[in-house]
Amino acid sequence: MDSPSLQETYFPNLPCFGCGPANEKGLQLRSRVADDGLVRASFTPWPEHDNGLGFLNGGIIATILDCHSAAAVTHEAFSRGWPPLPGAALPYVTAGLEVRYLRPAPLDATVTLGARVTAASEAEITAEVWIEWDGKERAAASALWKRWRPR
Numbered sequence: 001m002d003s004p005s006l007q008e009t010y011f012p013n014l015p016c017f018g019c020g021p022a023n024e025k026g027l028q029l030r031s032r033v034a035d036d037g038l039v040r041a042s043f044t045p046w047p048e049h050d051n052g053l054g055f056l057n058g059g060i061i062a063t064i065l066d067c068h069s070a071a072a073v074t075h076e077a078f079s080r081g082w083p084p085l086p087g088a089a090l091p092y093v094t095a096g097l098e099v100r101y102l103r104p105a106p107l108d109a110t111v112t113l114g115a116r117v118t119a120a121s122e123a124e125i126t127a128e129v130w131i132e133w134d135g136k137e138r139a140a141a142s143a144l145w146k147r148w149r150p151r
Helices: 006-010 058-079
Strands: 039-043 092-101 111-120 124-133 136-147
Touching (some): 058 092, 058 136, 092 124
Antiparallel strands (some): 039 111, 111 124
8 A cells, every 4th residue: 555554644754663654673564544434454474573472472463463453543543633642652552352263373474464444533542453363263352541741
């Protein structure tokens, strides 16, 4: 895709390991709003992401679920007119991530990610996010994001 990702649009200077465009050693996750209204991305694991058994490491899975939900939440926030507050780099920060590992995810193939916001108020936003490969969900998470209010 030639259009900028949600990460490049909303936080181009963020050095986040999972999704920060400014972190050249990071995972460089790039999410976009698809025609079906869901936020979608793909991710190709590196050999270093091995869980020791030849599958994608659970920590990397949690990271890409968290970071992909960040794209969906940030897009929702901007769409509703809730940009970052003064002194905050993002409008919301992760307050909880409940990950469910459903079946192994491959280390040698590209996986796809989906996300949708399920509830939104200016105080908090909840998103459902998942990883798929070979037509099956591999992991899913409920992500709770709270308004970032710098102190």
